[in-house]
Each structure stands twice: as structure tokens, then as C-alpha cells.
Amino acid sequence: MQSFITFIQQLEIPQDTQRLFHGRGGKYPQSEHLCLDWFEPVLLITSFKPLEDSELEQIVDAIKQRWQQLAEETPLNLVYQFRSGLGTKTQLICGQVPEPHVVTENGNQYNVHLLKGQNHGLFLDMRNGRQWVQQNTQGKKVLNLFAYTCGFSIAALAGGAESVVNIDMSKGALSIGKRNHNLNDFVGNASFYGHDIFKSWGKLKKQGPYDLIIADPPSNQKGSFVATKDYVRLLRRLPELMSEQCELLLCLNAPELSPDFLKQQVEESINNLIFVGRVANPAVYADIDEEKSLKVFHYKK
Ligand SMILES: C[S@@+](CC[C@H](N)C(=O)[O-])C[C@H]1O[C@@H](n2cnc3c(N)ncnc32)[C@H](O)[C@@H]1O
Structure with a gap:
């Protein structure tokens, strides 16, 4: 110690x-x-x-x-x-x-709750992911899958996104997400769906196509999403939501699954997608084994 x-x-x-x-x-x-x-x-x-x-x-x-x-x-x-x-x-x-309790990151404000539950309302390891989104969303239609408290949506709207659709099966997390939008005066160009992604495809399709799709699922949430079997299921369905110039930000926080796991899943499920690069994690998160650390991958058509 x-x-x-x-x-x-x-x-x-x-x-x-x-x-x-x-x-x-x-x-x-x-x-x-x-x-x-x-x-x-x-x-x-x-x-x-x-x-x-x-x-x-x-x-x-x-x-x-x-x-x-x-x-x-x-x-x-x-x-x-x-x-x-x-x-x-x-x-x-x-x-x-x-x-x-309101905190600031990159000029954006977020509600957090340290005394309630295990997570706090803002995943600090995704700081660079949110920054990347803020720098790459000008004028884009964004889909935020597994939105939680909508951190990516706040970053996207701060970066000039035209609109963001947020979906997460936790209505509690989404209601904090709505408060985050109000807090930052981003009212009007965001929508919120408190449903299971796999059961709401029709709604997502109706609002699309999207120019940027973000997927940041849990690694293993029993009954809702298990990365080893569900990531590929999700990826296979993405093309019908993608615009001509669509980019993807695919995330995976599972130390037991390597970067190659995610790359292979993408290769197996979506044709003609180019891997642009990995968004680096904040320096403070340096790991003796980078294979285990958070993966945030940028793909484009
Ligand atoms: C890692 S968190 C997402 C973090 C978020 N992207 C962020 O940047 O703060 C995973 C979220 O996925 C949601 N989730 C898990 N399975 C789901 C499913 N099948 N449909 C919709 N949401 C799901 C959980 O409720 C949880 O909020």
C-alpha cells in the first residue's frame, strides 16, 4: 500500500x-x-x-x-x-x-451520485471516448446504444451533433441522462428510449439512418447482454441503421476479452468496414497489460 x-x-x-x-x-x-x-x-x-x-x-x-x-x-x-x-x-x-452533485469534464456538466450504488453516473475511464465524440460529431445524427446516463450524448451535442437517440433498458439511468441534458441546455435534439435494444430495433430504424453509432455495452449483464454471444448479434444488425458515411465507435470493457476478440467479431459481421484506430485511454489508466484495458475502436465505412 x-x-x-x-x-x-x-x-x-x-x-x-x-x-x-x-x-x-x-x-x-x-x-x-x-x-x-x-x-x-x-x-x-x-x-x-x-x-x-x-x-x-x-x-x-x-x-x-x-x-x-x-x-x-x-x-x-x-x-x-x-x-x-x-x-x-x-x-x-x-x-x-x-x-x-454536479461535476465538470471538458466543459460539460454531469450529475453524479457517490453514496448510491456501485457506479457513480459517469464512467471516468471513458473520458477520452467522450472527448473523441465531442470532436467528431459536428452536424451528425448519432445513435447512443447502451446510453446509461447519456455521457456520450452530452459530448456529442457539445460537439455540434444534429441529434442524438439514446437507448438503455435502465429507465433510472436514462432519467439521470435527461437531467444531464437539461443541465447543459441541450433540450430538443435528444430522444430517449428506456427499452431493451434487441426488442426495439423497429424504433431505432425509424429514427435512422445514423452518421455515428456508439455501442458501449456491459461485458456480462445476465439476461441482457453477454459480450461473448451478444456483441456479434448486435453488430450483424447495425448495417440497416448506418448512413452512407457512417462511423462506429465500438467499446468493450472486459479484461478477459482481447482487442482481437472485438476486431474478429466486427470482421465476421459487417462487410467493408475500415478499422481507423483505437482511442487511447487516459494516461492514468495505464495497465501492465494493455490487452486487458478498456477498448474503444473507431471504424468507418
Ligand atoms: C457500460 S454501461 C454504458 C455506459 C455508457 N455508455 C456511458 O458512457 O456512460 C452499460 C449499459 O447497458 C445497459 N444495457 C445492458 N443490456 C442492455 C440491453 N439489452 N438493452 C439496452 N440496454 C442495455 C445497462 O442498463 C447499462 O446502463
């Missing part, structure tokens, strides 16, 4: 919301279970292994000391999450979490 403590002792606080320490990448021996995020004005410690009271105390003390040096006048807001699927527990260590 010493590498995490050493990091904290040199910590700087950025303006934008982002990951600060990513032990999960395996680059910090003995700290592989630990992460630190900045959801301004709150620091979030995440551990993927249960911490002894003394270990948590050591981390919290180091953060308090560093905070004292950085921002003596400002109270420290600190949350700790032990992450373990259904056993996930989150606790406020000190200070408070604003309600509503």
Missing part, C-alpha cells in the same frame, strides 16, 4: 473530474486494489479488497495531511467505497457530498 500513500503525499487536485490513482492497472505493487477519484468537490477512495481499519486510517490520515497542505481553508469531503458486487459498501468519511 506504500505506493498509494506515496502518491497521496504528492497529490495535486485538478479542476476537472477524473481518476487520480489507478492501482488496478497493476503498475503499483501492493496497491492493485486501490483507486482514487476526484468528483469535485469530493475525493473518492475505492478498494476492491476489504481494508483493515488500520489501513483505511492510514490512507485517510495521509489524505487529510495532504489536503491541509493544498487547501487549508476548504473542508475535505471524503468518501470510501469497498467494491464487491452485491457486497459493495459506501461510507462518508468526512465533510459532505453535495446534493445535487
